[in-house]
Amino acid sequence: MTATTSRRSRLRLIVIQALVFSLLATLGARLYFLQVVSGEDYQGQAASQSIRDVVVQPQRGLIVDSQGRPLVTNRLVWVVSIDTTLLGRFDEKQRRALLRRTGGVLGMKPAAIERKLALCGTDGAVPGKCWNGSPYQPVPVAESITEQQALRISEQPEDFPGVLVEQQSVREYPAPFGINAAHLLGYLSPITSDELEAAEDSEDSSVNGASVVGRAGVEKSYDDWLRGQPGYQRVAVNSKGQVLGDVDDTAAQPGDTLVTSIDAKVQAVVEAQLNKMITTARGTFDEVTGRNYEADSGAAVVMEADTGRIVAMANQPTYDPDVWVGGISSTKLKELYSEAAGTPLLARAFQGQFAPGSTWKPFMTAGALTNGYSTSTVLSCPSAIRIGNRDFHNHESGAYGSVTFARALEVSCNTFFYQVGTRYWRELGSDPADVKAKDPLVEEAKVFGFGSRTGVDLPGEASGRIADRKWKLAYYKSMKDYYCGISDKPQDAETSDFVYKFAYEFCVEGYKYREADAANFAIGQGDTIVTPLQLARAYGALANGGTLWEPRVGKAIVSPRGEVIKQIKPTKAGGVDLPASVLGYIDEALKGVSRTGTMSWKLGGFPLDDVQIRAKTGSAEVYGKQSTGWVASYTDDYVVVMMISQGGTGSGSTGDGVRAIWEALYGVEGDQVDPARSAIPGTTQPDALPEFGRDGSILPPAREGGR
Secondary structure, eight states, X not given: OOHHHHHHXXXXXXXXXXXXXXXXXXXXXXXXXXXXXXXXXHHHHHHHHTEEEEEEOOOOOOEEOTTOOEEEEEEEEEEEEEOHHHHTTSOHHHHHHHHHHHXXXXXXXXXXXXXXXXXXXXXXXXXXXXXXXXTTSOEEEEEEEOHHHHHHHHTOGGGSTTEEEEEEEXXXXXXXXXXXXXXXXXXXXXXXXXHHHHHHHTTOTTOOTTOEEEOSHHHHHTHHHHSOBOEEEEEEEOTTOOEEEEEEEEOOBOOOEEEESOOXXXXXXXXXXXXXXXXXXXXXXXXTTTEEOOOOEEEEEEEETTTOBEEEEEEESOOOGGGGTTOOOHHHHHHHHOTTTTOTTOOTTTTOOBOXXXXXXXHHHXXXXXXXXXXXXXXXXXXXXEETTEEEEOSSOOOOEXXXXXXXXXHTOHHHHHHHHHHHHHHHOOOTTOTTOOOHHHHHHHHTTTTSOOOOSSTTOOOOBOOOHHHHHHHHHHHHHHHHHHHTSOOOTTSOHHHHHHHHHXXXXXXXXXXXXXXXXXXXXXXXXXXXXXXXXXXXXXXXXXXXXXXXXXXXXXXXXXXXXXXXXXXXXXXXXXXXXXXXXXXXXXXXXXXXXXXXXXXXTOOXXXXXXXXXXXXXXXXXXXOEEEEEEEOSSEEEEEEEETOOSHHHHHHHHHHHHXXXXXXXXXXXXXXXXXXXXXXXXXXXXXXXXTTSOEEOOOBTTBO
């Protein structure tokens, strides 16, 4: 080997050594940075990867009636969840095998489980089926499984890696006395992405992606109190996702209890009577249409006259509140919204809107007696009266000669009130195009709260409608193109003569408020509509001397420890400001309806001297449908209103049911009153709340002199 070659070899060796030392120095520096400089950060990240935060859902608060009877409670069910973090580590074959094995135990198809595991907002996620909670939390895929199914999974963990079985609480409906009360109580469903985002923006920690929230009834109105506060459990897991133990936890706080003004025993009577009256009507022949009454829907309200508290409220058709527990099927959901099924989700008592018929007349009397008429006024009550180019008839009554306002209310004389309405039209607004013309009857209807929401503590309340001049002009502007489109074309076979003629007349002068409109308004016909709750509140004002209350279902909020957090006091919405003489006159006239008028045949033998029922019947006519029957009634204590759509005359369709409700409220049997038999102990609602023991017991309210 030459000297030159030797020098080159040594040079290469030096270069290699330098390179090796350089690499070692770089590696050492990197290790120093990772272990010393950034060691704590990486240790924290490593620790966090082995710690999982699990949300512990709170137990939702109870809902009870005024006597402390549970209306909504909770029960424990077995729930199966799947750890998607661990599932993500499986290959496709292992994943399919696990889902197939799990589905076999649960009676579910793997595809159905996959839909539940999909994160909402990701590709392929099905709204209403996907998981809206944390991606790091086990996803529930089946609720209310049997104990045998739960044991099958929990006792063979090696066959079901990442599949968890635990008990969770869900809503239960004890249904005291067999009540339904679905529209009052409401239901729950999973929180939406928008709601969750809004809660996060407002730093509301009471909800999370796995929360369920109130959607209707008091479940929605008092959701903030009922939902409670979630807890959080931190658990250590290994690389296979198996829980090694608890690291830390924050206990969930159960929701508060809602005490309502509902009395379950009265609610049961009201529901049963409404159902009975509808069933009876459907078996009754309608001589006008030549077929049985359809009686497609109905509602009933019992309200305290002096407070506006709701004692009972029934709706037909209704639904089983249990259908929402554990998730509702798309088929069942469509049925609840289906018009063919009667739209069971619609709460007719405060969301349904109907022509009031003759139950409207007491308020028209109030308007007339404070605007030119007097209690000594006498008008004729013929069987029909000519207005414009057609005759307007009595519906519930015949001809009664010359009568006063009181007698007109007793016999429900339409032609009497036609004259009142048309007189104001001729004297104050005979120009049908004048939208600013005064009308004392319209103004009085507004004073009694019609055309506006009552403010009840139930969501989705309808406002009703006062069909005055301004409304008619606005409606014309919104519908002109539609009806002009019909009248501008030649009449076809599918368009009836009535519809074609109506479309033509509407297109030409549909904005005009004519004398016939004023006549119809005076008897609660035409386009004016009310909710049963609005009518009950207005009759409550007649009963209590003129106060309009905001109806209330909630009475108090009580903590899980039994402490009263909030008393929900009755709220005054306004007053009708009528002279006591006018209120007294109407009150006496409505007593006459019960004794000698249109309701008397349904109250034969009832002890009216002891329980003084004031009543007004109504039969509202709607084009293309059978009559809607009403009875609105009250005593010094309560208001009772019942309505059946397409059920026939007022007293004929609902009179027996209203009587039965009054009998239950006062303990009436035959012609005797026995308060001990009344549905509510002591006849009237207690001011006190139920007593809540620390052991979870609930006792009825204490009354003066003992229980």
